Amino acid sequence: VRVLIAGAPTSERSRLRIALADEGDDVIVAGTTAGALAAAGGTRLIVIADAFDDGAIDADLRRANPGAVVVRGFSEAVVALAAALRSEEQGGRGRLSAEAERRTSFLAEASPLLDASLDLRATLDSIADVSVPRLADLCLVDVVDGPEVRRVAAAAADVQIERLLRGLPRRYQVDVAGDDPIARVVRTRLPEVIHGEVTRVFGGRAQLGADVPRTAMLLPLTARGRAIGVLALATLDAARTFSAADLELAGELAHRAALALDNALLYQRQSTLARVLQESLLPERLPDFAGVELGAAFRPAGDGAVIGGDFYDAIASGSDTLTLAIGDVTGKGASAAALTSLTRHTLRTAAMYEPGPSKILCALNRALVAGRGRRGKYCTVALCRLDRRDDDGFGARVSCAGHPLPLVLRRTGTVEPLGAPGTILGFVDDPDIPEVETTLSPGDAVVLYTDGITEARTRTGLLGAERFATMLHGCIGMSAPAIAARLERAVVESQRGDTRDDVAITVARVTDDHSG
Amino acid sequence: MAIDITLHETSGSVRVVVAGEVDLVTGHELERALSRAEERSRSIVLDLSAVEFFDSTGLQILLDADHRARAGGHTLSVVAGDGEAARVLELTRVATRLSSTVIE
Numbered sequence: 001v002r003v004l005i006a007g008a009p010t011s012e013r014s015r016l017r018i019a020l021a022d023e024g025d026d027v028i029v030a031g032t033t034a035g036a037l038a039a040a041g042g043t044r045l046i047v048i049a050d051a052f053d054d055g056a057i058d059a060d061l062r063r064a065n066p067g068a069v070v071v072r073g074f075s076e077a078v079v080a081l082a083a084a085l086r087s088e089e090q091g092g093r094g095r096l097s098a099e100a101e102r103r104t105s106f107l108a109e110a111s112p113l114l115d116a117s118l119d120l121r122a123t124l125d126s127i128a129d130v131s132v133p134r135l136a137d138l139c140l141v142d143v144v145d146g147p148e149v150r151r152v153a154a155a156a157a158d159v160q161i162e163r164l165l166r167g168l169p170r171r172y173q174v175d176v177a178g179d180d181p182i183a184r185v186v187r188t189r190l191p192e193v194i195h196g197e198v199t200r201v202f203g204g205r206a207q208l209g210a211d212v213p214r215t216a217m218l219l220p221l222t223a224r225g226r227a228i229g230v231l232a233l234a235t236l237d238a239a240r241t242f243s244a245a246d247l248e249l250a251g252e253l254a255h256r257a258a259l260a261l262d263n264a265l266l267y268q269r270q271s272t273l274a275r276v277l278q279e280s281l282l283p284e285r286l287p288d289f290a291g292v293e294l295g296a297a298f299r300p301a302g303d304g305a306v307i308g309g310d311f312y313d314a315i316a317s318g319s320d321t322l323t324l325a326i327g328d329v330t331g332k333g334a335s336a337a338a339l340t341s342l343t344r345h346t347l348r349t350a351a352m353y354e355p356g357p358s359k360i361l362c363a364l365n366r367a368l369v370a371g372r373g374r375r376g377k378y379c380t381v382a383l384c385r386l387d388r389r390d391d392d393g394f395g396a397r398v399s400c401a402g403h404p405l406p407l408v409l410r411r412t413g414t415v416e417p418l419g420a421p422g423t424i425l426g427f428v429d430d431p432d433i434p435e436v437e438t439t440l441s442p443g444d445a446v447v448l449y450t451d452g453i454t455e456a457r458t459r460t461g462l463l464g465a466e467r468f469a470t471m472l473h474g475c476i477g478m479s480a481p482a483i484a485a486r487l488e489r490a491v492v493e494s495q496r497g498d499t500r501d502d503v504a505i506t507v508a509r510v511t512d513d514h515s516g
Numbered sequence: 517m518a519i520d521i522t523l524h525e526t527s528g529s530v531r532v533v534v535a536g537e538v539d540l541v542t543g544h545e546l547e548r549a550l551s552r553a554e555e556r557s558r559s560i561v562l563d564l565s566a567v568e569f570f571d572s573t574g575l576q577i578l579l580d581a582d583h584r585a586r587a588g589g590h591t592l593s594v595v596a597g598d599g600e601a602a603r604v605l606e607l608t609r610v611a612t613r614l615s616s617t618v619i620e
Contacts, residue, residue, distance in 0.1 A: 330573070331572075380608060403607075423610070424579075424609065427579050
């Protein structure tokens with residue numbers, strides 16, 4: 001026994017054994033450290049530590065075998081094995097084949113590449129790139145979607161052939177019960193080496209010219225108990241045949257590729273759904289309202305795959321009253337989307353018949369308290385209602401329910417908070433929601449925002465209201481859309497792009513050349 | 517920085533001491549700790565004075581716990597301290613409306 005791998009979980013153990021079958025007794029795969037502790041001197045020991053307590057490994061195992069390499073996870077074990085085999089060979093005592101090293105190092109390289117990305121395109125390109133030219137000359141990845149085969153990736157060692165491969169139909173209908181090789185492998189979930197049928201998968205002379213592949217391996221891409229597609233690897237070398245060892249190695253790659261592909265497909269579906277839902281929760285466009293210029297910015301948390309709770313709206317009632325709303329519902333995901341929808345529609349309805357922002361918010365509070373389930377439906381909102389005056393200015397009445405106070409950027413550059421704190425909505429039957437009034441003159445801008453801004457985690461702590469006010473002061477003289485865009489960019493940059501909460505901003509600026 | 521929650525059982529009440537960040541990732545740990553405390557005692561003190569981040573996730577958990585206390589007739593006292601949790605409770609005007617007094 002030359003190398004002993006201990007601590008591999010059962011599932012990985014069988015895969016390790018298959019991958020290492022050719023090494024015979026040179027590599028032993030064991031489940032526990034019992035064998036490892038008893039290992040004879042001279043044995044190289046690799047311990048996959050995941051299953052063990054770190055302390056036990058350090059104390060007992062290192063004492064018994066000081067040369068042991070302790071790794072985490074299957075990929076690291078393969079890397080360590082490759083290194084061990086290489087050093088054996090360099091020591092001149094090695095009988096392990098160069099082929100074995102080629103295979104272990106190939107898998108070691110492939111695994112992190114495939115695990116690296118949740119992005120579907122990047123994952124597919126990785127699958128194709130690690131296969132060519134190491135395993136084959138041509139590579140196709142097909143995904144079966146109902147009665148249709150979608151060709152999602154293609155690669156070839158030769159650039160010219162790769163261009164031709166990419167010219168093959170991107171999708172074609174297939175009889176899932178028929179004898180199409182791709183449909184067959186998806187059905188049986190068994191790998192195959194095909195000869196005569198190669199052109200049915202890769203195309204023949206008409207598509208590829210003189211370089212027609214002779215032999216191909218078809219590997220099912222199986223995840224969560226079902227085949228989602230096929231990895232097809234072909235050689236152009238007439239003398240080359242794929243051996244059982246090649247098939248095993250390709251199968252290992254296909255196994256990893258399938259998991260990565262399945263993850264990426266799931267993630268893509270989820271983030272598309274989240275984006276569509278989130279967009280449906282924001283106004284498609286801001287209304288046109290004479291004398292007031294509107295701007296808004298919204299940036300979902302992280303990469304947008306999860307629906308947050310921020311929303312904004314601008315509601316014109318006739319030609320003289322405009323209600324601006326911004327809010328944040330508790331929760332994330334589908335429940336947040338449902339609550340946001342309820343909140344926005346209730347606000348829109350209440351804005352039509354209630355006389356002022358405090359009354360509008362009390363109406364929303366009643367709807368939320370009445371709709372309470374096992375968990376509460378809570379929501380913070382800032383409302384600003386603008387009423388046109390005779391002198392080109394606007395009266396601004398502001399109410400806040402548990403929400404950061406809006407700021408006003410005066411034409412002169414002064415920044416001041418508007419309103420007074422009120423009770424979060426959905427919690428008590430009788431919230432305290434004060435209403436504060438001010439006047440906006442031409443050139444004044446009011447800014448509503450959510451706590452994703454003031455609670456943004458920057459290098460020097462939370463961004464905070466003061467730094468945000470300073471950012472706003474820097475927007476003097478800018479239009480409403482420009483102010484919203486500049487503030488959003490500044491906040492995102494302060495977090496170096498890593499936004500952990502939604503960021504929403506609404507800006508209304510009384511225009512200078514007010515003519516109605 | 518993650519969350520660190522400890523439960524101290526004294527005669528007749530359980531004190532839940534929370535330190536660190538309460539957010540979407542760590543919120544469920546606070547929920548678990550509160551439901552354990554609710555199983556053990558009808559008098560719970562929730563100490564949030566060492567909390568360094570407290571957003572709408574934490575607020576939801578706190579308001580739901582307060583609602584359960586009112587509905588179930590047990591007491592939930594909140595120690596807000598003078599940090600992040602206190603700031604959020606002040607902003608949302610929750611402090612004066614909780615079922616039990618807030619010990620500052």
